[in-house]
Amino acid sequence: MLATLMQTLDSTIANVALPHMQGSMAASQDEITWVLTSYIVAAAIATPLTGWLADRFGVKRLLGFAIAGFTVASALCGLSNSLGEIVGSRLLQGIFGASLVPLSQSILLDINPRDRQGQAMAVWGMGVMVGPVLGPTLGGWLTDSYNWRWVFFINVPVGAFAFFGVSTFLPARDPARQTRFDMFGFATLALAIGALQAMLDRGEQLDWFSSLEIRIYALVAALSFAFFVVHTATHGPHTFFRYQLLKDRNFATGTFFIFVIGAVLYATRALLPPMLQSLMGYPVALTGLVTAPSGAGTMVAMLIAGRLLRRVDARALLLFGFVVSAFSLWQMMQYTIVLSPSDIVWPGVIQGFGLGFVFVPLSALTFSTLTPELRADGTATYSLMRNIGSSIGISVVQTFFTRGTQVSHANLAEHITPFDPAVQSMLSNGSPYNLGVLNQTITQQAQMIAYLNDFKMMFVATLLVIPLLVLIRPSSHSASAADASHAAMD
Structure with missing residues (x-):
């Protein structure tokens, strides 16, 4: 639950702090938005990897690693002194945070019997649905009361506590399964998702399809997804996406x-x-x-x-x-x-x-x-x-x-x-x-x-x-x- 809340809070908590970051980093309006888009794009690309990584390393080990990585990346965001540093740290946040929500949901479904899964989803859903709502409120309060860096530092104690809880109390999971990694399937899906996210993030600023950049994003997304669909349909059960x-x-x-x-x-x-x-x-x-x-x-x-x-x-x-x-x-x-x-x-x-x-x-x-x-x-x-x-x-x-x-x-x-x-x-x-x-x-x-x-x-x-x-x-x-x-x- 803490891992879920931490990740979903971070999807919106930085929004209200952007003007303060912009002044601190001496960045333009377009440049500072990469603090948001870098996180979104990285998380979108890394999310489909969750299933294969869980099979390869085990759910408990992967969740602990993701929480630790997300916490360290949050600290790096707060310590950043340039636009390049904070965008790089946000990319790491997105990569590590991508698996937090699906893994926590999978664990709650596994450790609860069928008749208790509804209540388990209610607990998990609080983090998913409430986190983005509370993010701007908490971010505004932290920015006004302290400074924008605390928007990221707030994750450090929460992440440390979540890591301790997972490593101490989470029951042992099924052993890791050795599965072949479908690099072509992942690459085409990641490229399609990344191009789609970039198109959606930049479209309004560039007047959508009147811009050559947006048309390139759309073409890359469409072609990559087409290759992904054909590859998944023709390469049997060992493709990256489980078509079952x-x-x-x-x-x-x-x-x-x-x-x-x-x-x-x-x-x-x-x-x-x-x-x-x-x-x-x-x-x-x-x-x-x-x-x-x-x-x-x-x-x-x-x-x-x-x-x-x-x-x-x-x-x-x-x-x-x-x-x-x-x-x-x-x-x-x-x-x-x-x-x-x-x-x-x-x-x-x-x-x-x-x-x-x-x-x-x-x-x-x-x-x-x-x-x-x-x-x-x-x-x-x-x-x-x-x-x-x-x-x-x-x-x-x-x-x-x-x-x-x-x-x-x-x-x-x-x-x-x-x-x-x-x-x-x-x-x-x-x-x-x-x-x-x-x-x-x-x-x-x-x-x-x-x-x-x-x-x-x-x-x-x-x-x-x-x-x-x-x-x-x-x-x-x-x-x-x-x-x-x-x-x-x-």
Whole structure:
């Protein structure tokens, strides 16, 4: 749990500290963003390696090594004095941190009996879902109270404690299995993922496919993935990707759902802070305070869902969770340019509550029919799809926001004419200041419209995936067994 929380916190904790790092490193706006993108790209490329490394070295040994490496890399980030040093340290963080989430999930599934796996996924899910929400709040507090280096130093005691716990209390795992490494399969998949992440990270800055760089990224990603698919389909059972995973209907459907959840959750988290700070003038500390309660909603829902999963059909819990999440997005569609803190808090809490009811049963159902020998590869693929979904979701909403602002600004400006009495009064003294105020007002309204359109898009996407619940089969173990176990525990 600590390993999971440490890794997911680090995916967002550095965001609010970027301006402070930029001044300390004397870096440009484009250069400092590599502090974020280097971590994301490295983690995305290294995540598919988790299954093979677990087979080669054993799960317990690999998890301990990953925690130790991540902790040392965090300390190096805090000690960095140049842009090159911190980007290199963040690359190491991403490489070591890539396996923390899938390994912790695999271990929790293995050490808990089938009827307890729902509650185990609730505990694990708190780190996965709450970490990215609390990251900006904790990062802002550490940066304001101390300095940006503590955003990374905070991992050192947590990592040391997690390493001690894993090495001391984790039960001995199955012996390592010698498996042949498929270098071509890994290379093509890593190149495809790396190029896709680079395209998503740089696309908005470079106006997407009008840029030669973005077109090159897209071409490399498409060709590499095509080679990977053909290689996997034609080279038998010893390829890098275990295609047996796709034969499991629950796993295939579950990974698609987690892709959508990653897109909706992280896209919402990417929209709210800039909306509150740049559009409504919220300070960083208050922004963190009003967005953090959504994590509380997620934790409460996960605890409840973990208990209900042993009594209620998991698909019913999923339906409830998606409906609640859609309702929260509908509430966000009603936002106006003037919002009180409670207007932000309650939709966030409701969304967190709904996502908690989605995440726990989805994790349990996705792996309920998967054989134990496929779990390490399955959890790695599951985490990878969530991360890719979040990257695509953030890129899509940011692109639609930018273009929507431009379109709405043009539409609103069409109705501003010199014959309007309000405009005439502003033009009467000939002050350019008044025209600047008018343009700023139009821009604010255009941005608000663009934010609302993004919330509407995510609302529609959430509703569209609900019918796919029919593709998920109920868990193979009997409800009576779960009830008997629950009664015995009570």
